[in-house]
Amino acid sequence: MCKTHDRKKARSITLDSAGDNRRNKRKADIKWGTKKSQRAIGNTGFGGTIIHPYRALCDPEGSTPCCYSNHTCVAFSQAQCVCDGCYDMRRPVHAELAAWVPRDKTCQVKVRLDQKVLARDHAKEVLELVKSYIGKPNSVLVLWMGAWDGFNSKRIINLLVKPMKKLLKGQLWPHLIWVSGHSPGLLTSPREMKNPGEVLTFNLEIEKVIDSQFPILDTFFLTEKAGVMSYDGSHYGPGLNGLKAQLLFNYLNEMRIAGNFTRKT
Known part of the structure; x- marks a missing residue:
């Protein structure tokens, strides 16, 4: 079974070197x-x-x-x-011109192209948003924060992660998924963003505090270890972001198969 929060699984997904680069x-x-x-x-x-x-x-x-x-x-x-x-x-490697090939043949990604992804336009009050979903069956929240706070792990932990853990302790719903920060690309100016090592440290410090309470979609190794091209040093194109979405859909499908979602009557 594909576990998106498993660091080893995240590292095992690489780009096919035969892809057009x-x-x-x-x-x-x-x-x-x-x-x-x-x-x-x-x-x-x-x-x-x-x-x-x-x-x-x-x-x-x-x-x-x-x-x-x-x-x-x-x-x-x-x-x-x-x-x-x-x-x-x-x-x-340009992800749009290559093919993602999992090293583990048992962890194949099923692509779903008919999904419509909805995003909240303004989520200034993240904790209030999380609180509003407490007790709502089949609710899933996907969250990440850090870049606009300079990857200040202490700030994110104290203002968001710890209060969120307290809010959701013992709660079945919502099912919260934390997304790790991706690695900056070569084009990023030294002043604009932290280097890959500092972003990795930020991810690990957040992961330590989460302590398995929430699953983690670890995208760092999809960017840093796979050597994927960033078009401006800070953002990635649909070749990578499409894979992130598909990994998320596959994870939710595994939850469905395991009977974690409540059927509508």
Whole structure:
């Protein structure tokens, strides 16, 4: 059975390396660094300024595609461009041009394309929203918070997670699913978002407090370990987000099969 909150299962889903990974960039929008024209490539934004929202990187289709640890563009192959401070835009996989293949053949994802997903436009009072569903059979809430709070785990734990645990202790409904934060992509400027290690630490600290009371849809390893391409460094396209939705639908279907939902009379 597929368990979306199981970290090992989340890690086991990878991209088929045979998938088409052609670059689909707009050169008018992305200004790549070159060997002759560059200023501190990799650890700053475009134009050499830290306040720019996009990280300055080397052109993956140019003659010097590897952003090496000394922050210069060099003519290294993908195999050579591997180090703690290296950035290589040839490496991320475009999920829209590839196929998701679970390593575990018993954990196949059934795709449902006829589902209409409804979202709440304004959820400022999250705890009030959660409280309003207490005792309502077959109610499911999917929540995540963190990015706009700078991945401040103490703040999220104290203001949301702990009060939510207290509210739902001993309650059968609603069934709450927590979604972990995904890894930032290469294009994210150093000032815009935490690095992957800090986001992972945030996820683990939240998970420790949740302590199995709620299932966790862990999407971090679908982005960081699978090497999926982010189109702006902060967000991912339908190739990844569609998979998240399908994993959620499969999890809910497993609940239905197990008899966890009440049939309407």
